[in-house]
Amino acid sequence: MGKIVQVKDLVKWYGRTVLALNKVSFDIDEGDFFVIIGPSGCGKSTLMKIMAGILDYNSGELYINGKNMKGVPPHEREISMMLETYAVFPHMSVFDNIAFGLRMLGKDKEYIKHKVKEALELVQMSGFENRSPLELSGGQRQRVALARSIVIEPKVLLLDEPISHVDYMLQRKLMEEFKILHRKLAITFVLTTHVQEHALTLADTMMVMNTGVIEQIGKPDEIYGRPKTVFAARFVGDINLIPGEVSSFTGKEYIVKTEIGELKSAVQNNEPNLVGKRVAYAIRPEFIEVENHVKTIENKLKGKFVRYYYHGKYVECVFSVKGSVEVKASVPPEKAINLQLDNEYTIGWRSRDSILLKKPSVIEGLNIEEVIYGK
Ligand code: ADP
Numbered sequence: 578m579g580k581i582v583q584v585k586d587l588v589k590w591y592g593r594t595v596l597a598l599n600k601v602s603f604d605i606d607e608g609d610f611f612v613i614i615g616p617s618g619c620g621k622s623t624l625m626k627i628m629a630g631i632l633d634y635n636s637g638e639l640y641i642n643g644k645n646m647k648g649v650p651p652h653e654r655e656i657s658m659m660l661e662t663y664a665v666f667p668h669m670s671v672f673d674n675i676a677f678g679l680r681m682l683g684k685d686k687e688y689i690k691h692k693v694k695e696a697l698e699l700v701q702m703s704g705f706e707n708r709s710p711l712e713l714s715g716g717q718r719q720r721v722a723l724a725r726s727i728v729i730e731p732k733v734l735l736l737d738e739p740i741s742h743v744d745y746m747l748q749r750k751l752m753e754e755f756k757i758l759h760r761k762l763a764i765t766f767v768l769t770t771h772v773q774e775h776a777l778t779l780a781d782t783m784m785v786m787n788t789g790v791i792e793q794i795g796k797p798d799e800i801y802g803r804p805k806t807v808f809a810a811r812f813v814g815d816i817n818l819i820p821g822e823v824s825s826f827t828g829k830e831y832i833v834k835t836e837i838g839e840l841k842s843a844v845q846n847n848e849p850n851l852v853g854k855r856v857a858y859a860i861r862p863e864f865i866e867v868e869n870h871v872k873t874i875e876n877k878l879k880g881k882f883v884r885y886y887y888h889g890k891y892v893e894c895v896f897s898v899k900g901s902v903e904v905k906a907s908v909p910p911e912k913a914i915n916l917q918l919d920n921e922y923t924i925g926w927r928s929r930d931s932i933l934l935k936k937p938s939v940i941e942g943l944n945i946e947e948v949i950y951g952k
Contacts, residue, residue, distance in 0.1 A: 582639075584603050598624060613786060619786045622737055657727065671697075776797065822854070833858050856933045882918055
């Protein structure tokens with residue numbers, strides 16, 4: 578599979594003080610559904626605007642379909658961006674809005690008519706040609722904006738935060754539609770979001786960003802199951818993080834000293850030698866067993882059941898261990914119902930389900946909240 582987008586050491590400053598992209602490098606495979614996820618202000622929009630050609634960068638390189646994009650204007654790139662603000666021209670009809678890009682490209686009337694019709698069908702807006710955007714709902718205007726960006730048959734479609742501004746039911750519908758449209762058009766989609774559910778659901782490949790840098794790139798299950806940094810682990814899914822220091826290695830497992838006792842973690846592929854290193858011991862709540870089966874598994878602790886949050890399919894139960902560390906477990910509702918607040922229970926998990934996360938530059942000092950939020 579070819580690389581449709583290649584970004585090398587891209588740097589973007591706003592003025593002299595804001596470094597929005599700090600030497601960002603990544604590739605996007607042709608046909609991929611590539612999702613960029615990160616908190617507000619991490620540089621997602623900046624990156625999209627640079628790819629679209631509406632914003633310049635300070636240094637680095639950007640290639641689209643093998644061509645260097647330095648100085649190439651937006652309409653000469655094989656890329657199209659649906660804007661966050663649903664920028665539809667209010668004084669033009671739906672037809673003219675969608676035809677706009679094709680007219681810019683100098684296409685003839687018949688071709689334009691045919692393509693606009695096709696684009697409206699794709700976004701399920703057939704019959705709306707003569708309406709004014711002012712007569713449309715927000716969702717319909719967004720579809721027009723979408724039709725406008727796909728009508729020029731780009732190789733890459735950029736979607737900057739297209740989902741999170743609408744209500745939850747519509748978000749689910751939009752996600753489904755983007756997935757269907759991606760398959761139908763068989764082009765590369767690049768979508769940004771700050772919502773993990775959107776990223777996990779839509780992405781073939783995910784890129785986790787944090788203030789101008791890339792934390793991790795991978796398939797959703799890789800990032801969820803094997804996050805490489807504390808930030809990626811926290812941003813994609815819920816996770817327990819317990820600070821500690823690796824004291825020894827048994828040949829199979831690392832032993833990690835933490836304030837709630839020694840915890841074991843099975844060695845993963847290609848892990849460097851961590852003995853003597855400070856780490857965050859990470860375990861997802863769904864791997865934590867309460868009472869059941871705990872006899873046979875490697876990590877066992879006593880915890881007081883202090884709080885719970887009902888989520889329908891599961892109940893998030895919080896256990897206070899040694900009065901100092903809280904451990905969250907996802908418990909099936911039929912099991913959670915038997916647990917009594919303030920009682921003590923045995924909780925446990927397998928070594929192979931835990932991950933050791935190391936990032937010395939930021940984990941020093943090891944206040945996890947500080948590590949995540951940089952306070
Ligand atoms: P995101 O899309 O992830 O929310 P942005 O790319 O919009 O992030 O912003 C990245 C950083 O650049 C933020 O610190 C933001 O405040 C800053 N920034 C964005 N646009 C401008 C601008 N036009 N002028 C100055 N700073 C900007």
